[in-house]
Amino acid sequence: xxxxxxxxxxxxxxxxxxxxxxxxxxxxxxxxxxxxxxxxxxxxxxxxxxxxxxxxxxxxxxxxxxxxxxxxxxxxxxxxxxxxxxxxxxxxxxxxxxxxxxxxxxxxxxxxxxxxxxxxxxxxxxxxxxxxxxxxxxxxxxxxxxxxxxxxxxxxxxxxxxxxxxxxxxxxxxxxxxxxxxxxxxxxxxxxxxxxxxxxxxxxxxxxxxxxxxxxxxxxxxxxxxxxxxxxxxxxxxxxxxxxxxxxxxxxxxxxxxxxxxxxxxxxxxxxxxxxxxxxxxxxxxxxxxxxxxxxxxxxxxxxxxxxxxxxxxxxxxxxxxxx
Amino acid sequence: xxxxxxxxxxxxxxxxxxxxxxxxxxxxxxxxxxxxxxxxxxxxxxxxxxxxxxxxxxxxxxxxxxxxxxxxxxxxxxxxxxxxxxxxxxxxxxxxxxxxxxxxxxxxxxxxxxxxxxxxxxxxxxxxxxxxxxxxxxxxxxxxxxxxxxxxxxxxxxxxxxxxxxxxxxxxxxxxxxxxxxxxxxxxxxxxxxxxxxxxxxxxxxxxxxxxxxxxxxxxxxxxxxxxxxxxxxxxxxxxxxxxxxxxxxxxxxxxxxxxxxxxxxxxxxxxxxxxxxxxxxxxxxxxxxxxxxxxxxxxxxxxxxxxxxxxxxxxxxxxxxxxxxxxxxxxxxxxxxxxxxxxxxxxxxx
Numbered sequence: 001x002x003x004x005x006x007x008x009x010x011x012x013x014x015x016x017x018x019x020x021x022x023x024x025x026x027x028x029x030x031x032x033x034x035x036x037x038x039x040x041x042x043x044x045x046x047x048x049x050x051x052x053x054x055x056x057x058x059x060x061x062x063x064x065x066x067x068x069x070x071x072x073x074x075x076x077x078x079x080x081x082x083x084x085x086x087x088x089x090x091x092x093x094x095x096x097x098x099x100x101x102x103x104x105x106x107x108x109x110x111x112x113x114x115x116x117x118x119x120x121x122x123x124x125x126x127x128x129x130x131x132x133x134x135x136x137x138x139x140x141x142x143x144x145x146x147x148x149x150x151x152x153x154x155x156x157x158x159x160x161x162x163x164x165x166x167x168x169x170x171x172x173x174x175x176x177x178x179x180x181x182x183x184x185x186x187x188x189x190x191x192x193x194x195x196x197x198x199x200x201x202x203x204x205x206x207x208x209x210x211x212x213x214x215x216x217x218x219x220x221x222x223x224x225x226x227x228x229x230x231x232x233x234x235x236x237x238x239x240x241x242x243x244x245x246x247x248x249x250x251x252x253x254x255x256x257x258x259x260x261x262x263x264x265x266x267x268x269x270x271x272x273x274x275x276x277x278x279x280x281x282x283x284x285x286x287x288x289x290x291x292x293x294x295x296x297x298x299x300x301x302x303x304x305x306x307x308x309x310x311x312x313x314x315x316x317x318x319x320x321x322x323x324x
Numbered sequence: 325x326x327x328x329x330x331x332x333x334x335x336x337x338x339x340x341x342x343x344x345x346x347x348x349x350x351x352x353x354x355x356x357x358x359x360x361x362x363x364x365x366x367x368x369x370x371x372x373x374x375x376x377x378x379x380x381x382x383x384x385x386x387x388x389x390x391x392x393x394x395x396x397x398x399x400x401x402x403x404x405x406x407x408x409x410x411x412x413x414x415x416x417x418x419x420x421x422x423x424x425x426x427x428x429x430x431x432x433x434x435x436x437x438x439x440x441x442x443x444x445x446x447x448x449x450x451x452x453x454x455x456x457x458x459x460x461x462x463x464x465x466x467x468x469x470x471x472x473x474x475x476x477x478x479x480x481x482x483x484x485x486x487x488x489x490x491x492x493x494x495x496x497x498x499x500x501x502x503x504x505x506x507x508x509x510x511x512x513x514x515x516x517x518x519x520x521x522x523x524x525x526x527x528x529x530x531x532x533x534x535x536x537x538x539x540x541x542x543x544x545x546x547x548x549x550x551x552x553x554x555x556x557x558x559x560x561x562x563x564x565x566x567x568x569x570x571x572x573x574x575x576x577x578x579x580x581x582x583x584x585x586x587x588x589x590x591x592x593x594x595x596x597x598x599x600x601x602x603x604x605x606x607x608x609x610x611x612x613x614x615x616x617x618x619x620x621x622x623x624x625x626x627x628x629x630x631x632x633x634x635x636x637x638x639x640x641x642x643x644x645x646x647x648x649x650x651x652x653x654x655x656x657x658x659x660x661x662x663x664x665x666x667x668x669x670x671x672x673x674x675x
Contacts, residue, residue: 017500022512141648143598145605146640149624156631163630258505262602266625276508277606280515292512296504 003318007307011300018296019072022289023065068289078286082279087290091272095294097166098264098271102256102298104187105194109256110249113199117206118233124211132207136200144197144259148266151189162186166270190263197259198252205248209241216240242313250306254299261295327660334652341649345458349418352452353432357613358416360437360447363389365397365633368442368450376403383408388436397632407436442635444623454639457615461604462646464531464616465597469589471535472596476542477578477585483543484550485573495547501540509537510599514608523614530609534599542588546581553580583661590654594647601643617642 068078077087120132142150155161166186213219214237222236264273272291279287311318344351371384385408387401415429432438441450483494501509513533521529553559559576567575597617603609604618605625612619620639623629629636 014500018504021500137648137651140651141644143594143601143640143643143647145598145601145621146643149621149637149640152624153630153634153637156627157634163627254505258507261505261507261511265606276511277608280511280608283515288512288515292504292508295508299505 003311004307007304011304014300015293015296019069019289019293020065022292023061023068068286077290080279080284080287082282082284083287087286090275090287091290091294094270094272094275095298097269098257098260098273098295099298101187101190101194101264101269101271102253102260105191105198105256105260106253108191109195109198109202109252112195113202113206114238116199117203118210118238120203120207121210121214122233124207124214129207132203136203139196140200144193144262145266147196148190148193148263151193152266155189161189163267165268186269190260190267190269193263193267194256194259198256201255202248202252206241206245209244210237213237213241239313243310246306246310246313249309250303253302253306257295257298327656331653331656331660334649334656338646338649338653341645342462345455345462346421348452348455348459349420349426350428351430352449352455353415353429353438354449354452355416355418356448356453356456356615358448358452360443362391363399363437363439363443363447364445366399366439366443366447367633368635369439370401371409371440372406375406381406381408383411385409386433386438405436407433407438409433409438441638442633444620444636445629450620450635450638453615453620454617454642457617457620457639458642460527460610460614460616461597461600461618461643464527464534464600464610465593465595467531468534468596468599469592471532472538472592473542473585473589475536475539476588477546477581479539480543480546481550481573481578481581484547485554485569485577491547494543498540498543501537502544506537506599507602510534510603511606511608513537514603523611527610527614530600530603534596534603538592538596542585542592545584545588549581549584550577553577583657587654587657587661590650590657594643594650597643597646 071078075088077091079085080087080090083090116132120129123129152163155163162185166183210233218240219232219237222232227236260271261273261276263269264271265277268274272295276288276291278284279291366389369386369389371386372381373384374380375385385406387403388405388407389399390402392398392400409431410433411431413429413432413434414427415432417425417427420426437449439449439451441454443450444453479494483491504512510533513536514530517529517533554572554577556576559572562572562576600609600616601618601621604616605621607619607622609618610616617639620636623636
């Protein structure tokens with residue numbers, strides 16, 4: 001339990017640090033949302049000053065941070081200037097869509113990477129191994145931006161997939177079955193991009209971890225006992241190789257969040273990504289801070305889940321002193 | 325030996341690719357900002373060797389495009405006029421490598437524009453824009469990686485060499501940088517820097533932003549190497565002889581980090597090129613009329629461009645050979661530095 005509580009405190013510290021960092025950048029920012037208003041001759045300078053006072057942009061930075069932190073603790077993420085609504089609900093809707101994308105992509109990419117990596121390690125150095133290695137190297141050379149745009153181009157020209165968005169027009173009037181079908185169709189392209197960009201790294205690591213374990217004496221012994229091959233690989237070898245892979249799981253969530261931001265913008269998926277980019281372009285302060293913080297939260301939660309897995313999978317952590 | 329040869333092979337490939345971009349002025353037939361309002365969104369022109377009468381020409385030639393009556397982006401080939409390609413002819417002025425004034429071009433044509441990769445909405449030659457855009461994107465990647473590596477080297481060496489509370493503070497500082505998804509980080513940092521600035525300022529700004537985000541991982545790696553290097557016998561002996569810290573660091577400790585730094589550079593540069601592309605694609609990077617691979621792709625955000633003008637996608641493919649080259653270089657460097665390691669343990673450094 002000490003291990004887990006340590007990780008929890010660590011996660012909280014990271015969140016705290018990130019919130020300070022993002023807030024600090026705001027103090028370096030030249031100008032704010034109301035700058036454009038100030039240029040407008042029809043709006044009196046007093047009005048702008050009053051608005052800034054209302055949103056407390058005229059206070060010194062530590063005061064603003066303390067007040068913001070206080071309101072975040074009470075569940076209020078601040079107010080969006082350009083949407084003219086609280087940031088919390090705004091982010092929540094978007095966050096749900098982003099999660100839908102990233103969770104699906106995470107599950108799919110790991111579901112593909114594990115068998116591919118194990119298969120590759122099983123035939124280490126052989127034809128099948130090098131075939132996979134080459135395919136993965138090829139995938140790695142295509143950056144996510146190029147892949148996403150390429151698939152979008154393909155969708156636009158072939159007409160097989162919708163070219164962006166989350167739902168078709170008239171989504172509400174569809175039956176639940178058709179709604180699901182429509183959503184899936186819209187999800188195919190972004191998820192494919194995310195999975196394909198995440199895959200090479202995961203497969204390489206699974207392969208390397210498995211290759212290290214497959215030589216171990218205990219596996220030869222198990223083989224000698226006549227345990228079937230599949231059971232040997234997945235029941236005996238994989239758990240032994242799991243430790244670095246579980247750490248990679250936490251790490252892969254971060255990569256997927258980054259990737260999904262870009263993919264969302266390219267495929268106009270209404271997630272956090274487009275909201276964040278818009279907010280940056282219009283200097284919508286609390287939306288930016290909230291968006292960055294929320295994605296950090298996803299990441300921290302993902303890492304914590306990885307730690308839970310680790311705790312469950314690796315007996316050394318449960319009994320011995322904290323490994324790292 | 326095999327490692328050496330592999331390394332040399334990839335280096336040659338990369339030098340050739342960078343040379344192509346560095347001498348963009350020579351390989352590009354036109355100036356990247358030269359517009360031709362008669363030729364908006366012209367599709368890539370075809371080169372021919374055999375004309376309509378079946379005669380074989382010695383030089384490749386092309387038919388200039390003529391806009392179709394009553395349309396604004398449909399073209400017909402003007403078969404009456406076969407324009408032959410002119411190699412090593414004079415063309416628009418440019419500065420070779422940014423220094424030498426020059427007018428020599430690999431190819432060009434007199435009397436009509438030859439746009440092998442088509443044109444954009446202002447009739448600017450796409451091939452020229454891709455070549456010149458590469459200069460901006462690659463330079464951003466190289467400079468950004470330089471900043472990251474110097475930051476990482478300085479911070480990592482300070483943490484590892486001096487140890488104690490400095491080490492503790494610096495390493496705690498790396499944690500949020502390692503934890504955050506890099507694109508969010510990049511955007512968060514970019515969010516609070518001025519938006520409306522001149523192209524040159526914007527370029528420098530994003531180079532600094534890109535360079536400042538990724539320092540944590542190189543710093544950790546350098547720290548690890550420095551920690552082990554400073555306890556080596558020859559370093560201790562030198563210290564015993566009374567060598568000052570500065571000498572020890574410069575002469576004995578830092579050279580040990582070179583292979584880590586080289587490998588990191590090979591990993592970081594393509595990622596930073598991509599970072600520039602991403603920022604510019606989102607409209608947060610290098611602005612028009614300056615071309616960069618990212619802002620060339622930004623055209624595709626308009627749906628009509630996406631559906632009708634596929635050649636606007638070509639800049640995205642330009643980065644692929646560079647990615648391939650740097651990936652090869654990184655793995656060759658790793659094998660060279662550590663020939664006995666099982667390959668596969670490489671992590672993406674920007675997470």
